[in-house]
């Protein structure tokens with residue numbers, strides 16, 4: 071690996087005598103890690119754990135994840151281990167028992183969003199945002215697969231968050247960056263790197279931080295991260311923010327065996343991941359608290375005008391048994407789509423709908439087709455699905471992969487109803503029986519595009 075001179079000089083300055091070890095580590099293959107979805111599996115694989123994340127595990131090699139139906143079912147997410155350090159920031163500085171409004175501003179493809187969703191309480195509202203529309207669809211897909219039901223996926227520019235003044239208790243800004251920490255995983259990143267690009271990234275990050283800062287409540291927590299090492303995009307940006315606005319840098323407790331390197335620069339506590347020290351890719355995180363104390367929102371007693379429309383009584387009656395504890399949800403209808411959002415989050419969700427472009431809300435339950443209702447993929451993958459309301463069928467590995475490729479599969483059954491297809495007892499999606507034919511309702515955009523190999527072997531990630 072050949073690095074640009076200015077990068078080498080800076081890393082030598084940052085790492086001193088560690089530099090050679092750092093370069094040697096960059097020649098090694100990056101570790102592969104996954105994070106399990108505790109709402110979908112209670113498996114405790116016999117694999118080495120990511121020490122800073124309860125449900126994170128390292129794999130000894132990188133399998134062809136596409137060929138594991140359980141990945142498509144949202145049972146786990148393939149995520150780089152350093153990024154899972156988000157869990158420490160949240161657990162150490164936020165009371166996760168209380169209802170929170172949480173924002174993941176730069177959300178796609180969804181690693182931190184799915185992690186956040188596992189950490190917050192069910193009566194919290196999460197907004198997962200991604201400005202680039204095509205990437206926002208992937209974020210929505212991963213959020214739907216995770217199945218939490220208290221997440222709104224939006225696709226807005228950071229400046230649009232100015233409309234949600236003092237709304238969020240916690241914000242995660244996993245900023246677009248120059249990607250030095252990805253050099254090992256993606257050698258192409260080395261060719262795209264330049265000092266000019268570092269400066270451009272740093273300026274863009276400052277703009278992003280300023281754009282969303284007003285949406286953080288006084289006393290709220292901002293977790294900032296990048297996958298790069300230069301100080302401009304990291305400590306210096308946060309020092310700049312703390313100087314412009316009133317923000318206090320927060321210190322996290324580290325275990326020495328994690329290999330995370332704490333830094334202090336201009337009064338900012340930073341946490342750095344280097345490949346020769348910690349088992350993960352390059353990463354930086356800093357946590358700040360906005361000055362002041364949150365005030366209770368005062369209601370002015372005026373009759374509110376809501377943007378959200380409730381689903382009709384008739385439709386609601388037809389779908390409400392499809393979720394466990396239906397009374398805990400409000401059923402809304404947007405066009406032909408009926409979705410469920412936790413009832414206690416209705417007001418907050420409506421505010422988000424008034425202010426931002428929402429592309430996925432809560433749990434998408436059904437599409438109204440004339441007098442009939444078609445169950446949607448969001449329901450199949452929901453943590454709140456009432457399986458008892460549907461006929462189910464278990465697929466073997468080949469059937470499951472053919473279903474995920476959107477091929478027609480035959481189970482030798484007949485009937486005239488919706489069928490919830492499962493693999494290892496975990497729902498994958500819907501099919502409709504029409505006599506002895508079966509129509510595949512797996513979403514076209516989500517389908518597996520790769521050809522299946524001749525020999526299929528079952529994954530054992532969840533068993534170790």
Ligand SMILES: C[S@@+](CC[C@H](N)C(=O)[O-])C[C@H]1O[C@@H](n2cnc3c(N)ncnc32)[C@H](O)[C@@H]1O
Nearest residue numbers: 176177178179180181182201202244245246278
């Ligand atoms: C480091 S990635 C986020 C990874 C994600 N948090 C995860 O854990 O899966 C940064 C994201 O910021 C988005 N982005 C690019 N330009 C942006 C901008 N000007 N404002 C906000 N987000 C931007 C990118 O599209 C990208 O999805």
